Amino acid sequence: MHYDVIVVGLGAMGAATLYQLAKRGVRVAGIDRYAPPHDQGSSHGDTRITRLAIGEGAAYVPLALNSHRIWRELEARSGEHLLEACGMLMISDSRVATRGHGAADFAGQTAALARQYGIPHELLDAAAIARRFPQFTGYGPHAAGYYEPGAGYVRPERCIAVQIALARQDGAALHLDTQVLSMTARAGGGVDVHTANGTLSAGHVISCAGMWSGKLLGEPFAGLLTVCRQRLYWFELDEPQRYAAGSPVFVRLDTGADADSSYGFPPLPGENAIKIATEDYSDNSDPDHIDRAIGAAEAEAMYRRYVAGRLAGVSSRLLKAKVCTYTITPDFNFIIDAHPGLPGVTVVSACSGHGFKHSAGVGEALAKRHCGEADAADLSAFAVPRHG
Ligand SMILES: Cc1cc2nc3c(=O)[nH]c(=O)nc-3n(C[C@H](O)[C@H](O)[C@H](O)COP(=O)(O)OP(=O)(O)OC[C@H]3O[C@@H](n4cnc5c(N)ncnc54)[C@H](O)[C@@H]3O)c2cc1C
Missing domain, CATH: 3.30.9.10 (D-Amino Acid Oxidase, subunit A, domain 2)
Structure with a gap:
């Protein structure tokens, strides 16, 4: 099974990325060790605060603004209430x-x-x-x-469920209850994704494994997270x-x-x-x-x-x-960057306790970047090298 993109982990970040890629007609698969939404990771508990003026820094503001727009679009498409601007x-x-x-x-x-x-x-x-x-x-x-x-607040489990359902509707393949054990670069380009149920391959992998990122990705991430x-x-x-x-x-x-x-x-x-x-x-x-x-x-x-x-x-x-x-991360900021030791793999960290409000915008930015759309939100503030 070969895909253009495999998204590993379908929580906040992965579900959003899968949805945005599928919506653009990319041949994409999503893999998760559970069947999200679930309560084993970082995206459960009914509600997450969302705000637009982001005290963590200016680089986050466009992501929050985009996320609010996308949640309203998702509400219109799904009929689910996702964002309560209280x-x-x-x-x-x-x-x-x-x-x-x-x-x-x-x-x-x-x-x-x-x-x-x-x-x-x-x-x-x-x-x-x-x-x-x-x-x-x-x-x-x-x-x-x-x-x-x-x-106000967003409903995390609903956001994840809606984006996965719409991604499936738009043609994404889903491999649920399937743990990714490791990833290896393919000779000539692309990535093999080795799971407990066999190996899949893709031109590109976007890893959104939440708190398991350090274990899955090794250094430098294991030391940073x-x-x-x-x-x-x-x-x-x-x-x-x-x-x-x-x-x-x-x-x-x-x-x-x-x-x-x-x-x-x-x-x-x-x-x-x-x-x-x-x-x-x-x-x-x-x-x-x-x-x-x-x-x-x-x-x-x-x-x-x-x-x-x-x-x-x-x-x-x-x-x-x-x-x-x-x-x-050591400075509480996100990491969104290429894996320095694994060509073809983009890493999205679990985002230090303030990621949900940006998740829809992050997914859109990653999908736009993959598709070469010029107006993709700038993610350069979240590169690995700032950690030295
Ligand atoms: C208590 C709490 C309160 C928070 N409050 C806020 C808030 O108010 N506002 C806000 O913006 N943010 C908040 N956050 C932060 C936000 O919820 C997280 O940044 C965000 O949910 C992280 O999403 P994620 O996709 O990185 O991780 P997750 O949603 O945990 O997703 C990771 C997924 O990867 C899968 N996975 C992992 N390893 C593998 C593997 N090897 N193979 C296959 N699948 C795998 C997991 O099963 C999981 O589904 C809060 C977080 C917590 C914990």
């Missing part, structure tokens, strides 16, 4: 620069890029935050709010009216010595829970041995530190908890 409130501290995803002044950079790209937003002081969003509490008089009305266990919590609402329509997703960037950022989502239709999480870079895990259990002590600590006194009308009753994984 707005986003980011609370930081006006006295200091607050870090986020490797950016030294995440909130400041967000506001600067919003101005640069003409992205609608409002800057709020503590009194305005309290007036507009009384459900959020526990910040000091120096709190600074950035509110972006076009931000670190897998970090994350915990997602759904706490029941005592006062659901506080988080009814119009309640935004939220990000809190704290500054205290032992503090950490947290973020959360309003309830999904038909649910009565707030989903909330932190970002944990200390818990480095082997992708094949992730501890997926969340203990009562972890949930209690989460409630005490990040819910009590900060989110009005939320109870300590835990309705659901899930483990998911970030796969981060």
